[in-house]
Amino acid sequence: MFxxxxxxxxxxxxxxxxxxxxxxxxxxxxxxANIKLFKDIFTNDDTLIxxxxxxxxxxxxxxxxxxxxGMVNTEVINENIIQPILGGNLKEExxxxxxxxxxxxxxxxxSDVKEAANINDLVESAINGDTVLLVExxxxxxxxxxxxxxxxxxxxxxxxxxxRGPREGFVESLIINLSLIRRKIKNxxxxxxxxxxxxxxxxxxxxxxxxxxxxEKVLQELIHRLxxxxxxxxxxxxxxxxxIKDAPLSPLETVASTERPDNVAGKLLEGxxxxxxxxxxxxxxxxxxxxxxxxxxxxxxxxxxxxxxSRTLRMIGTFAAIFLPAIYVSLTTFHQEMIxxxxxxxxxxxRQGTPFPTILEAVIMxxxxxxxxETGTRMPAPIGQTVVIVxxxxxxGAAIEARFISAPMVIVSGLTGITALLTVKFKSFPIILRLxxxxxxxxxxxxxxxxxxxxxxxxFMQMRSYGVPYLLGTTAFDENNIKDxxxxxxxxxxxxxxxxPVVENxxxxxxx
Amino acid sequence: xxxxxxxxxxxxILANTLFLAGCWNYREIDTLRFVAGIAxxxxxxxxxxxxxxxxxxxKNGGESIMxxxxxxxxxxxxxxxxxxxxxxSGKKLYFAHTRIAVLSQxxxxxxxxxxxxxxxxxxxxxxxxxxxxxxxSTAKEILETGSKTDQIISFELDKVLKNQKTIxxxxxxxxxxxINDLGGSGISAVxxxxxxxxxxxxxxxxxxxxxxxxxxxxxxxxxVDDTRDLLFIQNKVDGGSLVQNGEGDNAGTKVSLKILExxxxxxxxxxxxxxxxxxxIKTTVxxxxxxxxxxxxxxxxxxxxxxxxxxxxxKSLENVVQEVQTKYNSDIFGFGAKVKADMPGTWKExxxxxxxxxxxxxxxxxxxxxxxxxxxxxxxxxxxx
Numbered sequence: 001m002f003x004x005x006x007x008x009x010x011x012x013x014x015x016x017x018x019x020x021x022x023x024x025x026x027x028x029x030x031x032x033a034n035i036k037l038f039k040d041i042f043t044n045d046d047t048l049i050x051x052x053x054x055x056x057x058x059x060x061x062x063x064x065x066x067x068x069x070g071m072v073n074t075e076v077i078n079e080n081i082i083q084p085i086l087g088g089n090l091k092e093e094x095x096x097x098x099x100x101x102x103x104x105x106x107x108x109x110x111s112d113v114k115e116a117a118n119i120n121d122l123v124e125s126a127i128n129g130d131t132v133l134l135v136e137x138x139x140x141x142x143x144x145x146x147x148x149x150x151x152x153x154x155x156x157x158x159x160x161x162x163x164r165g166p167r168e169g170f171v172e173s174l175i176i177n178l179s180l181i182r183r184k185i186k187n188x189x190x191x192x193x194x195x196x197x198x199x200x201x202x203x204x205x206x207x208x209x210x211x212x213x214x215x216e217k218v219l220q221e222l223i224h225r226l227x228x229x230x231x232x233x234x235x236x237x238x239x240x241x242x243x244i245k246d247a248p249l250s251p252l253e254t255v256a257s258t259e260r261p262d263n264v265a266g267k268l269l270e271g272x273x274x275x276x277x278x279x280x281x282x283x284x285x286x287x288x289x290x291x292x293x294x295x296x297x298x299x300x301x302x303x304x305x306x307x308x309x310s311r312t313l314r315m316i317g318t319f320a321a322i323f324l325p326a327i328y329v330s331l332t333t334f335h336q337e338m339i340x341x342x343x344x345x346x347x348x349x350x351r352q353g354t355p356f357p358t359i360l361e362a363v364i365m366x367x368x369x370x371x372x373x374e375t376g377t378r379m380p381a382p383i384g385q386t387v388v389i390v391x392x393x394x395x396x397g398a399a400i401e402a403r404f405i406s407a408p409m410v411i412v413s414g415l416t417g418i419t420a421l422l423t424v425k426f427k428s429f430p431i432i433l434r435l436x437x438x439x440x441x442x443x444x445x446x447x448x449x450x451x452x453x454x455x456x457x458x459x460f461m462q463m464r465s466y467g468v469p470y471l472l473g474t475t476a477f478d479e480n481n482i483k484d485x486x487x488x489x490x491x492x493x494x495x496x497x498x499x500x501p502v503v504e505n506x507x508x509x510x511x512x
Numbered sequence: 513x514x515x516x517x518x519x520x521x522x523x524x525i526l527a528n529t530l531f532l533a534g535c536w537n538y539r540e541i542d543t544l545r546f547v548a549g550i551a552x553x554x555x556x557x558x559x560x561x562x563x564x565x566x567x568x569x570x571k572n573g574g575e576s577i578m579x580x581x582x583x584x585x586x587x588x589x590x591x592x593x594x595x596x597x598x599x600x601s602g603k604k605l606y607f608a609h610t611r612i613a614v615l616s617q618x619x620x621x622x623x624x625x626x627x628x629x630x631x632x633x634x635x636x637x638x639x640x641x642x643x644x645x646x647x648x649s650t651a652k653e654i655l656e657t658g659s660k661t662d663q664i665i666s667f668e669l670d671k672v673l674k675n676q677k678t679i680x681x682x683x684x685x686x687x688x689x690x691i692n693d694l695g696g697s698g699i700s701a702v703x704x705x706x707x708x709x710x711x712x713x714x715x716x717x718x719x720x721x722x723x724x725x726x727x728x729x730x731x732x733x734x735x736v737d738d739t740r741d742l743l744f745i746q747n748k749v750d751g752g753s754l755v756q757n758g759e760g761d762n763a764g765t766k767v768s769l770k771i772l773e774x775x776x777x778x779x780x781x782x783x784x785x786x787x788x789x790x791x792x793i794k795t796t797v798x799x800x801x802x803x804x805x806x807x808x809x810x811x812x813x814x815x816x817x818x819x820x821x822x823x824x825x826x827k828s829l830e831n832v833v834q835e836v837q838t839k840y841n842s843d844i845f846g847f848g849a850k851v852k853a854d855m856p857g858t859w860k861e862x863x864x865x866x867x868x869x870x871x872x873x874x875x876x877x878x879x880x881x882x883x884x885x886x887x888x889x890x891x892x893x894x895x896x897x
Binding site: 332333334336337341344345347348349351352354357358442445451 | 529537538539540541542544546568570571578606608609611636638667
């Protein structure tokens with residue numbers, strides 16, 4: 001798994017910076033020429049705004065602001081850049097040759113003003129929403145921070161609603177997201193480390209961790225994996241989640257994502273590392289262990305007994321979602337002696353005259369449910385109703401009535417589908433595994449299911465998330481590791497959030 | 513090279529575990545015909561078995577209707593008969609949900625082991641099916657009542673037998689206990705008897721009485737009352753009732769006593785080299801019915817009733833033991849087994865002679881009856897003017 005990343009390292013060099021285009025271009029003394037330079041770079045881009053102006057007392061102070069429409073707060077440009085330069089009496093203050101310096105220190109009212117000469121830096125700043133101020137007679141320009149684009153208000157995340165707990169969710173802006181995290185943990189050890197990913201999108205990402213709590217090894221491994229990413233664009237944290245997971249082909253995640261700042265803050269306290277990606281309200285946390293699939297944010301705010309009950313329910317639900325069709329098929333086609341007699345008779349009665357073998361029924365119904373689920377997710381709300389009616393009435397009721405599908409199979413697949421939704425964090429895992437077990441059950445009955453189960457356990461046991469065993473806290477009894485697994489220890493017995501243990505030499509583990 | 517051979521060997525091992533397990537038996541549930549009960553008779557010529565199965569026929573339709581259906585086929589052995597049956601019926605007979613097996617008297621007299629072997633050895637049939645002996649001339653007519661009464665008669669009989677603990681009309685015997693009894697030393701087997709009774713113009717099977725075996729051969733029957741006494745001795749009574757006639761002047765007044773609790777202890781005693789069995793019975797009962805105005809509820813009356821009930825119980829039990837000793841000479845009470853458990857040394861000496869010893873064994877009964885309450889009324893009914 002790790003060698004997967006290593007190999008890429010060798011290939012890397014070839015895609016070094018695509019933006020060599022303007023390396024030869026340099027700012028000149030003339031504003032006119034500089035404007036032309038910008039316009040050449042931004043050919044066919046009408047969002048580039050160029051505004052020339054001059055101080056009314058000092059003719060020499062001929063300036064020009066360049067910014068990208070929509071990315072800036074125009075009020076700041078008007079009042080803090082143009083206004084002071086236009087109207088201020090600069091005559092007395094400005095001596096020859098230091099106009100730029102004077103503007104930077106005495107005129108422009110902005111918290112962040114930088115001088116830059118490199119055209120690449122200037123273009124990049126403009127793209128990021130800063131304003132470039134060109135001054136006649138200078139080869140340098142000023143970059144004034146004027147970022148100000150429209151963002152979504154902080155809102156309750158749709159997918160992770162809670163009855164009890166904070167209702168704020170991340171938005172698409174990196175800085176706002178960082179502030180949401182910072183507001184939860186007021187500790188100078190909380191570190192924010194920026195990085196840039198994507199050769200075209202230049203997406204900013206930020207690693208958050210608490211120094212001294214987050215294991216150094218995990219951090220090193222993460223940085224190593226991030227550095228090996230080669231991609232032109234990152235649209236959402238989902239890209240990164242997939243690029244840095246431990247088992248690229250596995251249906252199981254080893255990196256979690258959440259929209260809730262309280263969730264991220266809690267995980268940071270446990271020694272996990274968060275990755276905030278600009279433009280995505282989903283923040284990644286890692287390492288991610290199997291039990292976390294069964295955790296919900298509300299679990300930490302509700303009473304610990306209730307938490308234990310609901311987590312147990314989720315586990316049973318997931319078990320049912322994966323095993324139920326396989327168990328039904330093997331009971332009715334292999335082990336009829338295991339069904340209580342009255343149940344056996346009613347299943348038999350329901351099966352009379354149905355055309356398809358049980359296994360085919362199971363596959364068809366599973367397929368139908370997934371279609372309905374997928375349609376339901378993508379449908380606009382008003383059409384969603386139609387889907388429900390068609391799904392429930394036509395496919396359920398009428399199929400039984402017409403004896404296409406036996407009633408018990410509809411019950412089984414309905415149960416399977418509902419229980420699968422109990423833990424929405426699972427995506428492809430239950431679907432794939434369900435089909436696999438169904439196939440094994442069809443071939444060999446319970447013997448096959450047990451076979452699948454053994455294989456599953458072996459697979460789980462070898463899995464690691466950034467060096468941490470995937471089943472940590474569920475396979476062996478360790479006082480520290482089981483505090484927040486199936487059960488949650490009451491807070492009065494937890495002075496610190498349970499810390500992640502990190503297995504020493506986890507890399508060499510894999511190499512054996 | 514090394515890793516390829518490793519992978520190959522793993523695949524080979526997996527393939528072997530998959531295909532050598534013998535678990536390849538995919539069959540749709542609606543291709544099976546569920547057998548609810550089986551009855552075994554001898555053919556008229558006596559050299560073949562007649563195997564009768566009661567199957568549950570499920571009708572296809574909006575509502576599922578389940579009917580009892582019987583089928584009788586002859587065969588040299590039971591398996592042969594079953595095989596012949598499979599060639600008649602389109603659906604395969606499936607025995608895993610069979611609840612009862614009825615043996616005809618002929619079969620039982622010839623030796624139960626002959627048929628019980630297949631019942632137990634067969635992989636599909638369960639070891640906990642109920643075994644009965646038909647008191648009618650054939651066993652199949654018991655199952656044939658099912659199609660006339662709209663119920664799966666085997667399941668009904670199974671429920672009746674499961675209730676025997678509180679009815680005490682017949683000894684319940686599952687196949688595995690029967691095998692234990694047949695093979696055990698110091699105990700002989702008994703089986704419940706089933707006969708046909710007319711109830712409201714319908715003929716229904718009723719489970720009453722006991723079939724007594726010696727070794728594996730049927731030797732005789734016990735009636736209902738004797739059966740209850742047998743169950744008392746075997747400590748298998750957990751309910752049921754005793755009917756006690758009034759004494760002296762009140763001879764016509766019958767009192768029903770409901771058994772609430774019963775505990776029986778067998779005690780083998782060795783006295784002057786002679787073995788004796790003492791049966792200690794502790795029964796708690798409640799007065800459930802008084803057919804008259806006699807006061808049996810106040811202490812003097814109650815004590816009288818207790819005493820007379822104890823006496824009649826003692827008499828009845830001793831009679832049954834004596835009858836079994838003289839008539840059948842078969843230790844169905846398990847006295848021998850008790851001796852074996854309590855006095856292994858003595859048992860070793862007498863084991864081979866037990867057949868003769870049982871006949872003359874001295875058995876004493878010591879009942880202790882307690883009347884606990886008188887149900888909902890605390891007084892007998894009075895008749896005024």
